[in-house]
Amino acid sequence: MSARLWRRGSRLLPEGATSGRAQPAxxxxxxxxxxxxxxxxxxxxxxxxxxxxxxxxxxxxxxxxxxxxxxxxxxxxxxxxxxxxxxxxxxxxxxxxxxxxxxxxxxxxxxxxxxxxxxxxxxxxxxxxxxxxxxxxxxxxxxxxxxxxxxxxxxxxxxxxxxxxxxxxxxxxxxxxxxxxxxxxxxxxxxxxxxxxxxxxxxxxxxxxxxxxxxxxxxxxxxxxxxxxxxxxxxxxxxxxxxxxxxxxxxxxxxxxxxxxxxxxxxxxxxxxxxxxERLAAGRLKERMKVSGEDDIARLGESFNKMARNLQVKISQLEDLSRMQRRFVSDVSHELRTPLTTVRMAAEVIHEAREEFDPVTARSAELLLGQVERFESLLADLLEISRFDAGAASLEADHSDLRDVVHRVIEGAEPLAERKGSALLVRGAEAPVVAEVDARRIERVLRNLVVNAIEHGEGRDVVIRLAESGDGSAVALAVRDYGIGLGEGEAERVFNRFWRADPARARTTGGTGLGLSIAVEDARLHGGRLEAWGEPGGGAQFRLTLPKVAGGTLRGSPLPLEPGDARRRTVAIPAQGRGSAASGAAGGSGGSGPSGSVSTVEEDSGRGR
The missing domain is CATH 3.30.450.20 (PAS domain)
Structure with missing residues (x-):
């Protein structure tokens, strides 16, 4: 049943509504x-x-x-x-x-x-x-x-x-x-x-x-x-x-x-x-309360100090254990590089001669080389994480056009997109988007986002957007897919190390679960931030915002975090085709509604999808 309308001046208002002139007052x-x-x-x-x-x-x-x-x-x-x-x-x-x-x-x-x-x-x-x-x-x-x-x-x-x-x-x-x-x-x-x-x-x-x-x-x-x-x-x-x-x-x-x-x-x-x-939470673990007397307040102070001492001991133990784990991962990763190089050389020799083998042995040679490459990727991720944990990561920034980075990533991801039936679309590449970045690291971040979008996109289009802020202080890259999306709270966990959106989901490209964790660290190294938005069944969007100058201060992002074609928005907006919706998603707000999930990561521990 259509709503009853009342005429007020030259406007039609729904029944029960009032003119908006009184509302501002x-x-x-x-x-x-x-x-x-x-x-x-x-x-x-x-x-x-x-x-x-x-x-x-x-x-x-x-x-x-x-x-x-x-x-x-x-x-x-x-x-x-x-x-x-x-x-x-x-x-x-x-x-x-x-x-x-x-x-x-x-x-x-x-x-x-x-x-x-x-x-x-x-x-x-x-x-x-x-x-x-x-x-x-x-x-x-x-x-x-x-x-x-x-x-x-x-x-x-x-x-x-x-x-x-x-x-x-x-x-x-x-x-x-x-x-x-x-x-x-x-x-x-x-x-x-x-x-x-x-x-x-x-x-x-x-x-x-x-x-x-x-x-x-x-x-x-x-x-x-x-x-x-x-x-x-x-x-x-x-x-x-x-x-x-x-x-x-x-x-x-x-x-x-x-x-x-x-x-x-x-x-x-x-x-x-x-x-x-508060000082204990800030890391000053030697702080204690001054205790005087034997009353209830004094017992509270003694209990608090005892808790602080135990907390200090536990944190020290955890820090020692964490250092040992990081050192173990770093040492093992470095030690595995030499034998892995030898194994890779042998696998390549066998792979090149696979045509001389019977079909079963030839297939085994192909699988061997693929798993060796996957093992190398895992080892490279572990080494990169260990560098971030040790504070040894360095930034080699130079002025680069992000369009070139996007094109290189698309060329590398096209075979996977063709197998999945997804099309890679680029928006906002009409004008140069230049920033002082480490092109290698930004390419790694974008490759991880695009591959994840293809993997979880259910064969639908993947849209990559570029934009530069009006005041020239920031640039942004956003990767939008229309696949399974993210459930409530998952956008907060998606950057955790070894976390997967769906552990039971069949994956074709492997992965370590460290990709987004490394991407977060790369964004932080530039002084930027990596954010995630998603809604169940409505896809997801990841936005990378970087300062125009490496290490600069961010005051906002030129791209919205929540895309304009989100389901919550299309309830009040006439439905459009996916292509037109993707092309118009550069406007809107960066917040998320109750049907979506939003997470902003600026400088916390590594997280992965």
């Missing part, structure tokens, strides 16, 4: 956002001491916050309860005094001066002043008229004024909630409610309001309130909060410092061990 924003975070994330991943200390600080802050919230809640509840009890006790005492004064006022005496008085307004003012005289700054007293009173506090014409009374600079009617006044009109019992005291300047503060409906000296109903502001409680709560915050900050810093010191005592030996391990 999103990528730029993502890079901008990640930029400052990358160093922090890198430090976080690499520094265990930082992670432990940061985790300790975060957990300490969380604990301090939880404890602070709990303590502040307990303190607040305690202060409110104490305030409530004190306020109720104080208010009940004041209400009792007001009731006694009202009961005693029927004889006409003023509650303060004792003189005869009948004005309810003056009596109310005296009551408020008397009740508030002992609570300056602690509470305020307010008297308001009740809806049940027969005479309003505002009075009638000719009546005494009975407006709101207050003992402090507050707005009485705005400070007493309407619902509390209604509650007192319904029920004469004591009522309490949290409210807000409103000052004449417009400021306000929280308070506990306790009120009761009482009777005045004229048997009129009025409401008496005690207002207890939370000023002192708020100061106490602020003091407790500041103390807890100061103690919490000090505790967090102290715990962070303790964690830093403790973790440092553990991490420092680990870092020391990591540094010594």
């Amino acid at each position: 999103m990528r730029i924003f993502g890079r901008w956002a990640r930029g400052p975070l990358l160093p922090v994330l890198r430090l976080w991943r690499r520094n265990i001491q930082l992670r432990v200390v940061a985790t300790t600080l975060l957990m300490s802050v969380a604990v301090v916050l939880v404890l602070g919230i709990v303590v502040m809640g307990q303190v607040r509840n305690g202060l409110l309860e104490a305030k409530r009890q004190t306020a109720i006790s104080q208010a009940d005492g004041g209400f009792a005094v007001a009731e006694d004064l009202a009961n005693n006022a029927h004889d006409g005496s003023d509650p303060v001066s004792g003189q005869g008085i009948t004005d309810p307004g003056s009596w109310m003012t005296g009551i408020v002043e008397q009740l508030a005289s002992g609570g300056q700054g602690v509470y305020s007293v307010v008297a308001l008229s009740s809806q049940l009173s027969s005479t309003s506090f505002t009075g009638e014409p000719g009546a005494a004024m009975r407006g709101p009374r207050a003992s402090a600079d507050i707005r009485p009617e705005e400070s007493i909630p309407a619902e509390l006044r209604q509650a007192l009109d319904r029920d004469p019992a004591t009522h309490r409610q949290y409210g807000t005291i409103v000052r004449p300047d417009g400021s306000s503060e929280s308070a506990l309001i306790v009120g009761r409906r009482l009777t005045d000296n004229d048997n009129g109903q009025y409401q008496l309130y005690y207002l207890f502001p939370f000023t002192q409680e708020e100061k106490s709560l602020s003091l407790v909060m500041g103390t807890i915050a100061t103690a919490g900050i000090f505790l967090v810093v102290l715990l962070g410092a303790i964690a830093w010191v403790v973790v440092r005592q553990v991490v420092t030996p680990v870092r020391m061990a990591a540094g010594i391990a």
